[in-house]
Amino acid sequence: MIPQNNTVITYSISVKKLRYFRQKMEKSKEDHLSPNFQIDANPEKKNYKLEIVWRNVVIFAILHSLFLYWLYLIITFQIKFTSFVFCIFYAVLTVFGVTAGAHRLWTHKSYKANLPVRIFLMLCQSGALQNHIYEWARDHRVHHKFADTDADPHNINRGFFFAHIGWLMCKKHPDVINKGKTIDMSDLLKDPVVVFQKKHYIPLVLIFNLVLPTYFLHSILGETLWTAFVCNIGRYVFSLNGTWFVNSAAHVWGNKPYEINIKAVECFRLSWLMIGEGWHNYHHVFPWDYKAAELPIYKHNLTVCILDLMAKAGWVTDLKTVPEEIIRKRAMRTGDKSWKYSGNNVMSSVNNEDVQNDTKEHTWGWGDKDMSEYEMAAVKILNRHHE
Ligand SMILES: [Zn+2]
Numbered sequence: 001m002i003p004q005n006n007t008v009i010t011y012s013i014s015v016k017k018l019r020y021f022r023q024k025m026e027k028s029k030e031d032h033l034s035p036n037f038q039i040d041a042n043p044e045k046k047n048y049k050l051e052i053v054w055r056n057v058v059i060f061a062i063l064h065s066l067f068l069y070w071l072y073l074i075i076t077f078q079i080k081f082t083s084f085v086f087c088i089f090y091a092v093l094t095v096f097g098v099t100a101g102a103h104r105l106w107t108h109k110s111y112k113a114n115l116p117v118r119i120f121l122m123l124c125q126s127g128a129l130q131n132h133i134y135e136w137a138r139d140h141r142v143h144h145k146f147a148d149t150d151a152d153p154h155n156i157n158r159g160f161f162f163a164h165i166g167w168l169m170c171k172k173h174p175d176v177i178n179k180g181k182t183i184d185m186s187d188l189l190k191d192p193v194v195v196f197q198k199k200h201y202i203p204l205v206l207i208f209n210l211v212l213p214t215y216f217l218h219s220i221l222g223e224t225l226w227t228a229f230v231c232n233i234g235r236y237v238f239s240l241n242g243t244w245f246v247n248s249a250a251h252v253w254g255n256k257p258y259e260i261n262i263k264a265v266e267c268f269r270l271s272w273l274m275i276g277e278g279w280h281n282y283h284h285v286f287p288w289d290y291k292a293a294e295l296p297i298y299k300h301n302l303t304v305c306i307l308d309l310m311a312k313a314g315w316v317t318d319l320k321t322v323p324e325e326i327i328r329k330r331a332m333r334t335g336d337k338s339w340k341y342s343g344n345n346v347m348s349s350v351n352n353e354d355v356q357n358d359t360k361e362h363t364w365g366w367g368d369k370d371m372s373e374y375e376m377a378a379v380k381i382l383n384r385h386h387e
């Protein structure tokens, strides 16, 4: 027991305690990171030759030219206001198929959905034309698992342009293919919705990405066929760039409240554009959280808002989230001190046991073998489905 009236002894113990925790913090930063966390800053130096896929370069050049023409039609009021509203609505709908479907459901397994919801999400994701769910989820699991290395398909260390669009204009780095093979994708092949889409992807894309929206703009909203086509391509390229900003901007512009040793950042403004996908530093540390963010602020996270409504209806279940205690300890230990409560005197709760309990490797989500047993046991599951 420390005598409460002996301020000198109390002070000297407090200083010792503070030193002890500071040393622990420094050590935990060093120990914390596995080799996967090492940043590969110069991929070109390793006998790797960049091979450009010119067909994709031409396709993206044409698509972006049409996108610029669409913007010109908008600012010169040459398209109807209702057509503009429809384009935004359809962009959000298809992006929802990506954020709630391909991303949080199929890649990260952060919740479960019944068959009608999975079919709905699959159709929306087909309208987004960003590769079928199986391929999308595989690329994204590889991105999480090998983030910021050559095996990351859109490695931010190769520059903003590469992470944004450049990676789709050249052949994959051999590490992406080789290390990608180590990722377990068997769960997706057990889902008949994913398998159906993989098998019938081209007709699904033609219907939901091209014919249906163009038909609606032309026949229902009264645009000429050419203007309807341009509007639809404009909508598509707009949503593509929104998604790509998560790979580029959300690894560059923002703070790192949870883990300072990775490139992913909290990119607040992007959350508006990508209906809740900008909280990327948190998302890389806890990819199994269905919110893909710590804060349940609906205005910044439309995807969570809709998922919560679906949960109320009983259509989606087992929504996983991380207890605040775990988030707090992690943020205090490995964050950049910009976390909401940083500065409050909660440092003393950091101890060696917490460091042991951390997930040490990058993980792709719920079910990754490298997830720590402690974090797995501590997960909070909302709307649990009892079988
Ligand atoms: Zn993700």
Ligand SMILES: [Zn+2]
Pocket: 143, 246, 247, 251, 264, 280, 284
């Ligand atoms: Zn990322």
